[in-house]
Amino acid sequence: MKINDALRLIAGIMLIISLLLTHFVHPNWVFFTLFIALNLLQSAFTKWCPMITILRKFGLED
Template identity: 70%
Template sequence: MKLHAFLRLIAGVMVLVSLFLTHYVHPNWVWFTVFIAANLIQSAFTKWCPMITILKKIGIEEE
């Protein structure tokens, strides 16, 4: 799997996990979903995503 596909997979899984936690554990977990969304929005404007930096460091190759 390439870098951007891996990134989309991680973002999707994190959103699902945060929604699961919001529903079954505590409503304040919704703020985790907000954090994920804010990170995706900032990366669209700045062209920098912390997760991409991490994935590159562990050796995931780009397209």
């Protein structure tokens, strides 16, 4: 698996988890969804994502 594939998979899983937590646990979990969205937006403009740094340390290929 390449880094971009893993990054999209992780982002999708995190969004699903945060929405499920919002629906079933507490409405304030929506702020976790907001955090994920803001991180995706900032990475689009800065071309830097903390998760990519972590995935590279795990040895995933670009």
